[in-house]
Amino acid sequence: MKQRIPAYLVAGAIAAVLLFWIFGRIDGFLSARDSLITEASQAQLALHPALLRWRAKLAAAEQHNQQLAITAHGLANELRAALARGTRIDTVQVLVEIARQDSTSFAQCSVALLSCQQRASSAEHEADSLATRLEAQLRVKPKRCWVAIGAGVAAGQGTALGATFGVSCGLMRIPLLP
Numbered sequence: 001m002k003q004r005i006p007a008y009l010v011a012g013a014i015a016a017v018l019l020f021w022i023f024g025r026i027d028g029f030l031s032a033r034d035s036l037i038t039e040a041s042q043a044q045l046a047l048h049p050a051l052l053r054w055r056a057k058l059a060a061a062e063q064h065n066q067q068l069a070i071t072a073h074g075l076a077n078e079l080r081a082a083l084a085r086g087t088r089i090d091t092v093q094v095l096v097e098i099a100r101q102d103s104t105s106f107a108q109c110s111v112a113l114l115s116c117q118q119r120a121s122s123a124e125h126e127a128d129s130l131a132t133r134l135e136a137q138l139r140v141k142p143k144r145c146w147v148a149i150g151a152g153v154a155a156g157q158g159t160a161l162g163a164t165f166g167v168s169c170g171l172m173r174i175p176l177l178p
Contacts, residue, residue: 034140041133051126055119062115069108076101 079098082088 037133037136037140041137044129044133048126051122055122058115058119058122062112062119065108065112065115069105069112072101072105072108076105 076098079088079094079101083091083094083098088094
């Protein structure tokens with residue numbers, strides 16, 4: 001009997017290694033998709049600060065162009081008022097300058113509008129992408145394999161020592177359990 005114990009230990013060690021390897025492969029297969037989803041979520045999270053900086057630059061450009069448009073429009077209105085009051089008598093030059101200022105104001109408003117649309121489009125795209133990513137992330141479930149080893153005393157008609165070795169893999173999640 002004592003001569004068989006080392007053989008049992010070796011066989012048990014080989015079986016344990018094989019079980020570890022098999023369950024590791026199963027766990028790797030089941031969690032590969034979940035790992036890809038998590039990595040994509042982390043990549044999008046890392047991209048978020050750059051998107052915020054880009055939107056801030058667009059907002060600054062939008063405000064600058066709005067200010068230029070307000071200034072040009074104000075100058076055109078001053079020229080209209082001077083023409084109406086009769087303080088400016090060079091009508092053709094004043095009308096040309098009014099047209100130039102109105103054109104400048106329109107161009108600056110167009111640039112500001114384009115910046116605003118780009119910021120809105122970027123924010124909407126990121127929100128849609130985050131919603132899709134969150135939906136996929138919520139489908140990620142823990143599928144980890146584990147090993148349980150125990151030892152204890154068995155009692156009955158006599159006493160004996162016992163040992164257990166168990167390998168388990170959580171292939172599905174039971175609701176309401178952690």
